[in-house]
Amino acid sequence: MPELPEVEAVSSVARRALAGRTVVALRILRKRICAPQRPATVERHVAGRRVVAVERRGKSIEIQLDGATLWIHLRMTGNLYPIADARLRAHSVTACFELDNGRALVFDDPRGLGVLRLGPAPPAGIDPLRDEFTAERFVALAGRGRGAIKTWLLDQRRVAGLGNIYAAEALFQAGIDPRRAGATLSKTRLERLHRAIVAVLGDAVESASLAYQRPGGLAEGELFDPAVYGREGLPCPRCRRRVRRFSQGGRSTYFCPGCQR
DNA sequence: CTGCCCCTGTAA
DNA sequence: TTACAGGGGCAG
Numbered sequence: 001m002p003e004l005p006e007v008e009a010v011s012s013v014a015r016r017a018l019a020g021r022t023v024v025a026l027r028i029l030r031k032r033i034c035a036p037q038r039p040a041t042v043e044r045h046v047a048g049r050r051v052v053a054v055e056r057r058g059k060s061i062e063i064q065l066d067g068a069t070l071w072i073h074l075r076m077t078g079n080l081y082p083i084a085d086a087r088l089r090a091h092s093v094t095a096c097f098e099l100d101n102g103r104a105l106v107f108d109d110p111r112g113l114g115v116l117r118l119g120p121a122p123p124a125g126i127d128p129l130r131d132e133f134t135a136e137r138f139v140a141l142a143g144r145g146r147g148a149i150k151t152w153l154l155d156q157r158r159v160a161g162l163g164n165i166y167a168a169e170a171l172f173q174a175g176i177d178p179r180r181a182g183a184t185l186s187k188t189r190l191e192r193l194h195r196a197i198v199a200v201l202g203d204a205v206e207s208a209s210l211a212y213q214r215p216g217g218l219a220e221g222e223l224f225d226p227a228v229y230g231r232e233g234l235p236c237p238r239c240r241r242r243v244r245r246f247s248q249g250g251r252s253t254y255f256c257p258g259c260q261r
Numbered sequence: 262c263t264g265c266c267c268c269t270g271t272a273a
Numbered sequence: 274t275t276a277c278a279g280g281g282g283c284a285g
Contacts, residue, residue, distance in 0.1 A: 001278095001279055002279065002280090003279060003280095006279080032267080032268090059280080073280080073281085074280085075267095075279095075280050075281075076268090076269095076278070076279065076280055076281095077268090077269080077270085077278085077279090092269090109268095110268085110269055110270065111267090111268045111269050111270075111278090112267085112268050112269070113267060113268060113269090113280070113281085114280095115281095147262075148262095151262090154280090154281095156280090156281085163279050163280070164278095164279055164280085165279050166279085229279085230279095247263095249262085249263080250263075250264065250265080251278090251279095251280090252277085252278090
């Protein structure tokens with residue numbers, strides 16, 4: 001489910017639930033999520049500690065405690081939300097933070113691909129929601145890319161936060177063929193892509209934060225109407241040509257062959 | 262670069 | 274039954 005906008009919203013939810021709280025106990029209900037660290041070790045380091053801060057770093061969420069730090073990655077299907085009673089957690093909950101106010105924050109993850117580990121969140125690239133994401137820096141970085149721009153955008157080490165949906169939407173909005181290498185794109189077109197990334201993510205952050213404030217969180221596919229993502233064979237909203245799909249780096253890329261060159 | 266893996270759910 | 278899923282790490 002989550003790309004940067006959703007992680008930002010989930011991070012806010014976790015921050016509100018954890019602010020000023022002490023974690024009485026952490027229960028890791030699926031061992032793999034902290035591998036290669038041992039569940040008992042992680043639980044012991046967290047238990048009894050006061051929450052100092054919750055921050056998003058790229059697509060990771062870092063929870064700083066008084067004397068320990070842990071980070072969470074939601075991967076495909078992870079979610080964090082508070083519940084009134086730890087005993088009433090859903091079957092798909094992989095970890096549960098029991099709090100000193102009697103409530104709990106759960107890490108719910110049906111596919112179980114998500115991660116929870118001790119230590120600071122791994123280093124991520126420039127955050128496209130922050131001021132540091134300037135057109136100049138983006139042009140300098142992307143202009144060096146030799147591989148396909150879509151794959152390049154998904155690599156979190158340079159620009160951190162774009163995933164499969166918003167990368168496709170930003171490239172559509174900028175009118176750029178996802179197979180092009182960054183190094184072959186003009187400064188003007190890379191600046192256009194920079195603007196598209198900021199616009200696409202900015203819009204999504206707003207709707208994601210609204211959606212996650214409601215009980216039940218986000219409903220599937222309600223965020224926005226993609227122009228190309230998931231629309232193989234359907235007409236492009238701009239030129240009416242059929243949206244095409246192909247595989248890039250093991251995932252689906254959607255694009256309009258008319259608008260994206 | 263591609264392909265496979267992690268795991269479960271859902272839809273065709 | 275197969276294909277696919279908004280992520281990412283790894284091997285070849």
